[in-house]
Amino acid sequence: MMTEEFGTPQRYSILRFVIIAIIGVLFIRLYMLQLFSYEEYAGESEKNSVRMITAEPVRGYIFDRNGKLVVDDGPSFTITVTQAEFYNYNVGELATLLDLDDQTLQDRINRGVINARSRFTPVKVKRDIDFWTLSSIEERMFELPGVSYDVESKRIYVGPARASHLLGYCKEIGEAQLAKFGERYKLGDLIGSSGIESSYEQLLRGEKGKQFISVNAKGQVIGSYDGGKEDLPPREGFDLILSADFGLQAYAESLMTQYKGALVAIDPEDGGVLAVVSTPDYDPSVFSGVTSTDEWNKLNDNPDKPLFNRATMTLYPPGSTFKMVLAAAALQDGIIDKNWHITCPGGFRFGNRFFKCTHVHGSVNVVDAIEKSCNTFFYQLILKVGLDRWGEYSKKFGFGKKTQIDIDEEVAGLIPSTAYYDRVYGSGHWTQGLVVNLGVGQGELGVSPMQMALYAAAIANNGVLQQPRIVHYIRNKATRRIEEIAHNSTDLGISPKVMALIREGMRRCVESPGGTGSLSRIPGIVVGGKTGTAENPHGEDHAWFVGFAPFDHPKIAVACIVENAGFGGTKAAPICGQVMERYLFGGQHLTPEPPAVTASRLQGETAGLAQVGGNN
Amino acid sequence: MNSYIKEYFDYKTLVSGLALVCIGLASIYSATLDVNSAANFYRQGLWSMFGLIALIVAALFPIKTLQRFSLPMYIVAIALLGTILVLGHTVNSSKSWFGFGGMGMQPSEIAKVTTVLALASYLSRPTISISNVKHLIVSIGIFILPMLLILKQPDLGTAIVFFATLVPILYWAGASYFVLAAILVPILVAAGALVGITQFLIAAAIGAGLLYVTSKNKFAAAVVFGITLALGLSVQIAFDHLEPYQQRRIVTFLNPNSDPTGAGYNVLQSKTAIGSGGFWGKGYLHGSQTQLKYIPEQWTDFIFCVTGEEFGFVGGAIVLSLFAFLLLHGLHIAGISKNKFGSLAAVGLIAILATHLIINMGMDMGLMPVIGIPLPFLSYGGSALISNMAMLGLLMNFFAHRKEY
Structure with a gap:
């Protein structure tokens, strides 16, 4: 049954009126806003054209250990x-x-x-x-709406050293990195791509700021918005203070420049990296600002791999420089004492193979064996110590694992073990002959120059292995404090008496008349060191030297490899000696040319070596 | 054949509704191009396809069955609203969403339509009379229940839409002016009480006058007025006991200009966008207010600014004309329909659309307080679009069956 009042024409007209009224009110309002008050709102809208632009932060500066500015920023x-x-x-x-x-x-x-x-x-x-x-574009900016320029900072390498592998470089961010970092980077931003520029990227780059600018209806900049009150200034990147000494770095680079190889100098007291040289290197200013594809390809395709950090990423067999590991293992575990000796007849017969020594050394104890680099002693000793105990001590000295240095480019290296040989050759398919060779640092051994320098430093400071660090302090721009970078040091648990015997062998290796490392001598200072030759199946052998000075209170430990230079004593030892001298005397007191007689004596020794297979 | 189509196919509703959907899509594209590469545009486009399906189903659904199913559908919608209070997502501090693996659904959008259908179905029963007090109370109850559940979310805007839909349906069904005054006056007075003592007194005076004029039974008028005064006073006392932040929220709600950085900012920017559009607009994709993102989430409640700024007065007038045509045509369907269910439901549906229109556009143009409800067919949002398109289908259905009792 229908109610009388349902849907009456009167009610229909009223509802119709309500709808028309609603629409009418909205229509009038629209008219008022868009036609009557158009001028006012159009003006408002134009004033409203505030745009946010990114203010680029200044990348952190880099100072060396003496507070000298080595990486600066300039406008780009x-x-x-x-x-x-x-x-x-x-x-x-x-x-x-x-x-x-x-x-x-x-x-x-x-x-x-x-x-x-x-x-x-x-x-x-x-x-x-x-x-x-820039000036030709600026002249035409009014013909080219939408074109503008940003002032960014670019790296300026002050020198004197290139330190290319230590500092690394910045590059324009790639697509993959953009995807990884998301919001924090924009296309075209620079990002640290190797060395400390990469590992300290997040500290160095700072934070982008915001700047509000007013633009007119055509998008042309009128000026800053609201007197810059809303602007958020960029936060500058943190400065880095290195443990590296750029005077020393430059000097070491000058010594290495004609060779392929690497040199690492460490402060044994705190693991501070004093210098890292990897040659051939490159001029870091190639990467300042913009890098052309040509230049990049030239560096990247160079067969000598200048971009590659040989100091931390190349693995060489250590040769005789590794003998101290075996000596430490044998002495510490009581397998031999300091008086235990062998008679060296100029080699060692094992099974049906004859392993050669450099000379006929006669009766040698452990200190003599290090001094004279007697292979026969160590051939026999590693059989007594055993492969796995030797491996354990190698690991203790930091080999076969990453050093945890503060750059990303690093490899662990290789220290073989029973398990390793079983895996490679099959259980029972390898003989102790392989092990005999390891006793003198040859064979399937891979160590980096960085590891060698830390090993020399550990011997120098009585068995404390340092975690190396290139950056010593950060100048935190937010807290305005200088903060030290934490680092670890590990006591190897080797008795001071053992370490003293080893150091004595190394002292005599440099300082005694017949020592193989005599070219690393520094007048007025006692040096400890050890030469080595890394067998190279592809060509001339590589020359090693590790050492430290002054002998009693070591301030610097150095490791150097010169590729294809043959015997360690001739090329690597003098470079290390000069680097240590430069560091200790600040360049005031440089060694004169080595006396001719010493050089010829050493050449004779090298000639002899060639006949016995280079196991000095 | 041609006359057959004219007789049963309501192309006027279809064309005007779809035209609004297209303008909405174009505006969403412009507003979200720089935000998410117009991902919202593509999603809305997909939803409009679902909406088209909903429209066709609603248009072809047998009207008798629809009338019979109205109550079960209403109960389902109430159950959904209840469930959401317990399980729903919180979006913009309001629990109004169901999430299904990335897709959201707002039961309140469904509830609007089903409540209208349920009340229309109830009132069209031969035994029910609007002048019967018991039947009147049941009718109001049908609306109050979902309204309370929605207020609890809390979604004030949608609750207002429910209220604004109830009154026209009761009016069309033949309720006396006194009944309508008795519903409207307490609300008016309570709102006045929230604003201030002067507004409270003015509202009470107007209310007393309305009740006096419309009533035949002066005693009933006095009782209603007494309840009204008590409600107004208790609202004032309750307001004084609220936490300051809650008070502030109510004050801002009633007067957005008191908070120029929050809601007031949006209205100011929205007015600027529309006003600076001028007669012809700034051109599609060239509205500086829109493209520079002065208004947050413009593609939802402030979508009309995009239309107003980029298409100007011409564009705004077209949108308003389409709405005017749709609403007047909908009312026309209600007027000519001999099917009481269809007629009442048609009034309810156009009331929903008209309330959304006045609140949303009024807000965009600074006539109304900021109440977050979408503009039908234009605002971004799947549930609302699908339900609005289903409403188009229902209107077409009522048109086709206008001659069946």
Whole structure:
């Protein structure tokens, strides 16, 4: 049954009126806003054109251990394009000004827009343009709406050293890294790509700031918004203070420059890396600002691999420099004492093989054996000590594992064990003959120069192995404090008496008249050291030297490998001696040329060595 | 054949509704191009396909069955609303969502339609009379129940829509002016009480006048007025006992200009966007207010700013005209329909649309306080779009069956 009042024409008209009234009110309001008050709101909207731009932080400076500025920042101009304001028909003109081809420029703009998810964010299209290009673009900025420039900082390498592998370099961020770091980086940003530039990237780069600018309806900048009150200044990157000494670094580089190889100098007291040289190296300023594809390819395709850090990433057999590990194992575990001796007839017969020694040494104890580098002694000793005990001591001295240095480029190396040989050759398919060779540091052994320097430092400071560090302090710009980088040191648990015997062998190796390391001598200072030759199946052997000075209170430990230089005593030892001397005397007191007589005597020794297979 | 189509196919509702959906899609594209590469646009496009299915189903559903199913559907919607209070997602500090693996659903959108259908179905029963007090109370109860559940979420905007839908249906069903005044006056006075003592007194005076004029039984009018005064006073006392932050929220709600950095900021920017559009607009994808993101989440409740800024007065007038056409045509269906269920439901549906329209556009143009409810067909949001398109289908259904009792 229907109620009388349901849906009456009167009620219909009233509802109709209500609808028309609602629409009418909205219509009038729309008219008021858009036509009557248009001027007011259009003005408001134009004033409203505040845009946020990113203020780039200054990358942290780098100082060496003496407080000398070694990596500085300078201004670099980067051209940007804001796509929303840019007319695509200007691509050709801008590309010509920037010396790019049209397609490359268009691609960069498109990729930047996709990356920033906004057509209103300026996209970096070319970085580090020269002043001439900048001025010609600035002249035409009014014809090229949407084109602007950012002032960024670029690295300036003050020197005197190149220190390319230690410092590393910055590169434009790649697609993979962009995906990994997300919001914090934009296309075109620089990112540390090796060395400490990479490992300390997050501290060095600082934080981007925000700057609000007013733009007019055409998108041209009028000035800062609200007097800059809303701006958030960028936070500068933290400064790094290195333990490296750039005077020493430069000197070491000058000594190594004609060779392929590596040199590492360590402060044995705190693991501070004083110098890292890897040759051939490259000029880091190639990476300052912008790196052309040509230059990059030239470095990357060079067969000598200048980008590769030989000091931490190449593995060489250590040769005789490794003999101290075996001596420490035997003495510490009571397998021999300091008086235990053998008679060296010029070699060692094991099974049907004859392992040669450098000379006929006669009766030698452990100190004599280190001094004279008697192979026969160590051939016999490793059989007494055993492969796995030797391996355990090698690991103790930091071999076969990463040193935890504060750069990312590092390899662990290889110390073979019974398990390793069983895996490679099969159980029972290898003989102790392999082990005999390990006694003199040859065979399937891989160590890096960095590990060798730490090993020398551990011997120098009585059996404490340091974790190396390139960066010693950080200047924290947020707290305004200087903060020390933490590092570990491990006591190897080897008795001081054992370490003293080993050091005595190394002292005599340099200081005694017949010592193989005599070219590392420093006038007025006692040096401990050991030479070595790494057998190289592909060519001339590599020359090793490890050492430390002054003997009683060591301040520096050095390891050096010179590739294809033959015997360690001739090339590597004098370089190490000069590096140590330079560090201890600050360049005031340099060794004169080694006396001719010593050199010829050593040459004779080297000649003899060649006949016995180079196991000095 | 042609006359057959004219007789049963309501192309006017379909065309005007779909035109609004298209304008909405274009505006969402512009607003979200820089935000998520227009991902919202593509999602809304997908939802409009679901909406089209909902429209077709609603248009072809047998009207008798629909009438019979109204009550079960209503109960399901109430159950969903109850469940959501316990299990729902919290979006913008309000629990109104069901999440199904990335897709969200708002039961309140379903509840709006089912409640209208349920009340229309109830009132169209031959035994039910609006002048019967018991039947009137049941009718109001049908609306109050979902409204309370939605207020609990809390979603004030949707609750207001429920209230604003109830009154026209009761009016169309033939409720006396006194009954309508008795429903409206207490709400008016309570709202006045929240704003201040002066507003409370003015509202009470107007209310007393309305009740006096509309009533035949002066005693009933006095009772209602007494309840009204008690409600107003208790609202004031309750307000004084609220925490300061809760008070502030209510004050901002009633007067957004008191908080220029929050809701007031949005309205200011929204007015600027629309106002600066001028007669022809700034051009599609060239609205500086829109493209520079002055208004947060513009693609939801502030979508009309995009239309207003980029298409100007011309665009805004087209949108308003389409809505006017749709609403007046919907009312026309209610007026010519001999099917009481269809007629009442049609009024309810256009009431929902009209309330959304005035609240949303009024907010965008600074006429109304900021109440977050979407603009039908244009705002981004799947549940609302699908349910709005289903409403189009229902109107088409009522048109087709307008001659069946």
